[in-house]
Amino acid sequence: MLSLPSRSQTLRGRFEADGYLPLPGLLDPDSLTALRAEARRLELSAARRDFSMECMAGSPRHMTTLGGLQIAQESPLISGLYQGADLLAFLASVLGGEVATVGDPVERHVLNILHREGDTHGAHTDDYPLALVLFLEAPPRPEDGGVLEFSPGHQDLDELNSATTRRAHHQPGEGYLLRSDRTAHRVTPLNRPGIRRTVLNLAYTVPGRQAPTTPSASLLYG
Template sequence: MPFTARTAEETAAARLRFYADGYAPLPGLLTSDGLDELRAETQRLVAIARRRDFTMSCMDDSPRHMTTLGGHVIARESSLVRELYGDQRLLGLVGAVAGEPPLTVPDPLERHVLNVLHRQGDTHGAHTDDYPYALVIFLEAPHSPAHGGLLQYVSRAGSLADLDTDRACSAHHRAGDAYLLRSDTTAHRVTSLTRPGVRRTVLNLAYTTRSAAPRSTQSARELYI
């Protein structure tokens, strides 16, 4: 999978941002060839993905209006995504930004998931994750922040309600971009798409560490089984 090389200065800046905010943007992580290859693969996987429309009780009844595919199905259907998840260059980048070596997560359901917002009003509501690190790679993204699909996040959140305070930050990304999130302690959500025809397609790669405390919620099973 072709990745864009990052300089030592870019990596150091991403590490500082991650330590401060629990979030580090990785613009242009995929080369144009890498984006084309991975986008074609995810378009194939979307054909077997499942539509979800519900509120998640374990995450303060926040809404889910999206189409998803769980890691257990992706592992069966896509050698490309399996290889991406364990790519040593990618793991090296995650470790350099996070400051510790990432490990694959024990639950195949959550290792690598596909999340698609493709209808007006689609949203991935407020939540935290079971594992400490999420590397989110964009295959499709709204062209303008005004079209929605923004990441909203609060580092070291006391509760999901912090997303409705002035502590919340927003970030817009483009196809080929990625970001690393400290996803177990950072409250986050994706804002609603505001117009028809807009799509936001991401692969979310979850990683853990030796020091991470075990944490388990029903959220992944509600969204990906």
């Protein structure tokens, strides 16, 4: 289902330097269509989140989400994708070490949907080392919002307001890999009505690291 780069070891240096690796063409048209239809079906059970995370300096969450437990129960398609042997081997090659699935099904995979003007996924780092993000829907232009902002090599959320911040706009069918526990990141607000940003966020860890380090920063809430 995923079109993974064949020479993944050559990407390791870029990932180590930036904490971010773009993956264009990750989903072929058929896979994108199938996952988009699955996301629309699952969205009927998703919950709205509108709050700020005080533990992260009031970082806002305005989005609709569906957590991993429900996805595991309702979507064999996504569960199978998450545990794919080829994907795990690719991630291990890029990381340069063994990669493990997350034991807690709530944390494994999350559907995040921005679909209202002003929807945003505020500044944060994640509990687990790796986040693979698949774009099922995306705003057509960077100026529409929904853009990833990240600060390579920095966990401090304040760095996202500095000159070190980088920005990446993605199209449907693309993906990226993020060293999400060590890289401060956020998604900019949608700037107009009628646009959507739907992503599937797959979390992975390393052997011996299963307990979340900051439970309040759970992927389920952003």
